[in-house]
Amino acid sequence: MFLINGLEQDTLAANDRATQFGDGCFTTARIEQGRVSLLSAHLARLQLACQRLSIVFNDWALLQEEMCQLAAQQEQGVLKVIISRGAGGRGYSGAACLSATRILATSASPSHYARWRSEGITLALSPVRLGRNPYLAGMKHLNRLEQVLIRSHLEQTDADEALVLDSEGWVTECCAANLFWRKGQDVFTPRLDQAGVNGVMRQHIIAQLAASPYQLIEVVALPEALADADEVLICNALIPLAPVQHYAGLDWPSRELYQYLAPLCELSD
Missing domain, CATH: 3.30.470.10 (Aminotransferase class 4, branched-chain amino acid transferase, N-terminal domain)
Incomplete structure (x- = not known):
């Protein structure tokens, strides 16, 4: 409608x-x-x-x-x-x-999100990179051609979502989701002051982590940073949270942060 x-x-x-x-x-x-x-x-x-x-x-x-x-x-x-x-x-x-x-x-709600939450997802590195523009960074404006191209390349793989870098090679987000990863009690998420979308669920999770045992750190990081993670998650307003199971030969079986955050991501106004 x-x-x-x-x-x-x-x-x-x-x-x-x-x-x-x-x-x-x-x-x-x-x-x-x-x-x-x-x-x-x-x-x-x-x-x-x-x-x-x-x-x-x-x-x-x-x-x-x-x-x-x-x-x-x-x-x-x-x-x-x-x-x-x-x-x-x-x-x-x-x-x-x-x-x-x-x-x-x-x-209708995307039917595959329930499977993502229960089974986890696989990421593939996207060959399409996001242009850096601090004036537009963070906004969900209507110029989404980059995401259209990212999605087009993703559909040529067996992965569920794309790991997206900016034009300088820094980890930024996914095609239609934001990214978090955990190492011990530290939780990392990419800074979005140059590119990417500051999603509503990303903001909600950051607020929840402020009152949690975990420490949130917004970082500028290369994709190799994920190799050192204990756990990787993606989020958006619809999923709202899903664990990443596989990426580039890496596996993350831990669900510690996911189990902590998942109930909190179901909160509404």
């Missing part, structure tokens, strides 16, 4: 800047028991992205109401929310856009 500016429809103006330039931002949330998990965090992500992209959007209460209404229509599923700068004008200038466009869509 699609809802565009409050109307049930699946047609977008051809001159909307979402299609013309990828000029906008989005978030993807899990629907659980008819509610949007981590609703306030998803709204905060959109608000921050609109601020950084200079998109004028003030209908936050209406958007929240629409998100909750769509979620209430299904027990479980996925809710995607897009905000574009709107329609109007030509060229790169957005001065002619009179109002932002809000797009909401629901779909």
Whole structure:
């Protein structure tokens, strides 16, 4: 189901800047028991992205109401929310856009995530690297061509997810997930000030670790750092957490951190 500016429809103006330039931002949330998990965090992500992209959007209460209404229509599923700068004008200038466009869509939950959680996943190193851009780093903006290419290469392998580096060769994230690894009581995650997406579940896990026996360290690391890990995990708002079982001849049978975090990742607003 699609809802565009409050109307049930699946047609977008051809001159909307979402299609013309990828000029906008989005978030993807899990629907659980008819509610949007981590609703306030998803709204905060959109608000921050609109601020950084200079998109004028003030209908936050209406958007929240629409998100909750769509979620209430299904027990479980996925809710995607897009905000574009709107329609109007030509060229790169957005001065002619009179109002932002809000797009909401629901779909079924990915069925393979349950298997990922129970069995663990395999990573493959992606040949596609992320460009470094501190101005856009961390945001989930609509320019996702890098991820499309990463996914295309991933589908040519037997792996479940991709280990993605930036253009300098530093570990950054996965195709559609963030990455953590544990060595003893230290938990590492890549810094995302140059590239990558600072996911809602990543932020949630960092907050949970702050009150845990573990010490979180945001690092700039090469892929070889994983060889020294006791455990590797991926997360996103939909999974929400899965252990990594295999990567490049390495195996991680430990589930210590996974068992600690998994119940905490089920928390909602």
